[in-house]
Each structure stands twice: as structure tokens, then as C-alpha cells.
Amino acid sequence: MGTISNALGLLDHFSESQPEIGLADLRKLSGHDKATTYRYLTELVAFGMLEQDPGSKRYRLGPAVLRLANIRESVFPLRSAIQAITDRLSEATSETAHISLLQGLVLSPLAKKESPRHAARVSLSLSEMLPLHATASGLAIIAFSREDLLERAIKSPLKKYTAFTTTDAERLRADIAKTVARGFGMSDQGYEEEVFGIAVPFFDQAGHATGTAAVASPTSRMSDELAAIIKRALIVAARAITETRGGTIPEHLEEAWRRSGF
Template identity: 25%
Template sequence: MPSTELGERDSRGSLGTVRNAVTLLELLGEGPAYQHLTDLAERSGMSVPTVHRLLRSLVLADLVEQDPRSSRYSLGPELVRLSQRYLARLPILGALAPFLSQLRDLVRSTIVVQTLVRSAVVTIDRVDGPDAGLYREAHAVPDALTTATGRLLGARASDDEWKAILESCSAEQRAVAEASRNEWAAAPWLVVEGQTFGPPSHVAVPLVDGQGGILGALVATVPPGTSPEEIEAVAGHLIRAGAAAVRTVGHA
């Protein structure tokens, strides 16, 4: 066999291995914290030996950890280090840093920076305000369309990304989203009502650069039942701070 054909075959095989490993990491990020080998094989559609071999490699890299008592698998600590390295290189976080505490003191509420990763919203920075009580969502990864951030950023995403978001939500959420996409994409800010004994209301503004690139969203929590006038005032503060941070990124 010519060396070029052998190289192409090895490349395709390596790509498949990486894709399968990513699939396992995604499955480990869903459902219970620790999962059984056979369950992962069934959900992934891969054979048990294949899944076992991939998991062993991921464990050696600390991307996955195995509980010595139950032999079940979970996401590993190396993912935390990699995510922190990634966040440290995001220019928008550095640009927003001087504003977060000022915003917190100005609106007297928790200020959050979020981004959209596929069909989920991820918090990448947070400054707690006086409203931060027993209910905290520091590590929550909510579905996109349940949040103001997800609606703002998802509606501005590409058609393929929007389609993936719709496929991950309920039929009821999908119907509302399809009817509201243009409105959400044009909105300077959005609010999603919270619950008295659950997640608070969130006001979010998109962070969009001069070329239309999505940098994330700046979010403030507000108590359920906050008046429209107060919400609009909070949104105004977020918009001004976000615009200043985006200008800083543009000048960097």
C-alpha cells in the first residue's frame, strides 16, 4: 500500500478515535456524576471493549476519573485546568474585569458573565451582590432557551447552531423560540422571570463586537416582580458597561 494511502487511513482512524473520546466526555457530562462502563457503551453505540480502551486513555490523561470502589467513571480534574487556561485567554473577560464590581455596587445585585456553548449557557465570571443568598448557580449549565443569555446569543447564532439549540429543547420551548427568534436577535436586552424560591430573574445584554461576533453576555440578577422601569434601568447600566468593554477589546 502506498505510504500516502496508509497515512490517510491512519488519519481517518485517529480522527474517529478523537471523535469517540469526545462523545464519551459529552456523555459523562450528562446524567449522574459517576456512570457505568456498560451504560456508556449502550448510550454511545460503541462496543464495551472500545469504550473501555478509550476510558483508560482518558483516565491516564486525567480527563476522566474512575471511582476505585464502584469502578464507575466521571469527568476528570484536568478539564478544570484546561477550562481555566481557555478562560484566561478570552479578551472580553479582561476587558470586563474593571466593571464587574462597579456594576454590582451600582445595581446592588449579582453580576454574571456568560457564554453559549452549543445548546447550554455557561457562566465564566461572577461577582456576587447583596442578593446572593442560599440559592446560587455558580456551576449550573442551564439549557439555552431557559435563560435570557441563551435566547439573545442563540438567536444571533448561525442557522445550524440555532437548529442544534432547538433540537435540544422541548416542543413547547421550540414553538416559542421559532416565533421569537427575530425579536430576540434584535433585542438590546432580555429578561427571564425567576422564581421566589428558585432561580432569580435575569437581565442580560449581548456583547457583540464591531464585526457582529458574539463575545458573550453580561447579566444581572433581579428579584422576581421587579418593576419594568427598574429592569430597564439595570439593563441600561449593563449596556453601557458592556459597550465600554467591547471597545476595549476592539482597541487591544
């Protein structure tokens, strides 16, 4: 990775649960030495991507992040349309729905709607980065992206999140092959225990898979009947999001859905 990539990579460590981070912790999280980490932080502060609390000396996201996000949403409005689709997906399935965008080798949640009906439901933070190898969304995006995404994912560390996480490269290839055949990414407790996820990709006008629509349910509630309801609703959502992005669903994915009975 280059200098710019390494510097910007520090931003990925900030989240709702960790909004401020000190130099020592950022050094450990990033794996860089102290001098290098400090140099990156100084540059990010200079450009407004980060700011430093004068009292605690800890770093937090800066005003430039908000300015750029506002520009992106103003010029290419996406969030409001995606949120409406997410809400409908959650209502149709009575489960937690979320939409994520591909960002390097992770998925970044853009919108979510937790189950409107059940007290026992899956929760998700919008600041949470979703790994490709351990989630239904990750399997879906790899399966219908260019082959190099799978190879890059396999070369990266396959972290074990639960006892059910796939960390073997050949098993991951097999999981992707199944996803291609059925048209749905499916993960049974791969990222979080007692959570079952189902996901599908959506596409831009160039035909690239750029993100996923997903539904997560407690494993105790998952059944063949619920899975069928979720899959039908996901297809509707994927088509709607793809349309908002000026794209079309590839015929090979439509065919996979038909083979799966949808």
C-alpha cells in the first residue's frame, strides 16, 4: 500500500463505539511505528480529515469528512432513496435490513432498518465495516464481482469471528461457487453468533456490483418459509437499487434466481 492509502486507512479505525482514538492506540491498530503514525495523523489533521482534542490529545473525524459527505449527497443523492428501499425491505420481511457499499476489501453500511416487529432482533451500527469472507453480503459481492476481488480477499488475513467463520481459502472458494449458483449470499453465524444473513448484490450503470442488500435474522427464527420471504424481498430491493444507479441486473444473476425458484 502507498503512503496515501496508509494514511487514509487510519480513518477506518474510527466508529460510533470508538469516535476518538489516541496516537498509541492508532499505532497498535494500524501496525505502523509511532513516527510514521504521527506523520500520517499530522497530514490528516492539516487537510481537515481529522482533528485533535486539545485537552485529551485524542483524534476524531474532522470537518472535511462532513463537507465531502455533504457534497457527495448533494451532487449524487443516494442515501435518501436507499433508506426508503431499506425501510420497505425491513417491513416486507419483519427483520433487520441493511444496504452496504463495497469499499476496498470491506463493505460499508449505508442504511439500516431494524426489525419493526420483533423485540429479539439483529442490531447493526452504520459505522461497522463488514468483512467479505464472513458475511452474507461479502459472499454476494465477491460472487458477482470481477474474479480479482476473490483473489484479493483470499490473500488478505481471513479473521475468525465465530466458530463458524470460513478462514480456509478453498472453503471460501466453495462458498462463492454456491453463491453464484443460487444467486444469494448466505451466512449462518459466520460473522456473529446466532445471526443468519441473506444478501444479494446490486449494480451500477457499468454493470459492476457496487454493494449489497441484506437481511439478518436470529437463527432461532430462520426457517425455509422465512428464507423464501426474505429472498423475494431482496430481489425486489436489488432491482430497485440497481435502477436508482442506472444499471440492470445481469442475466446470469437473474438466471440463478430463476433456478432457485424465484
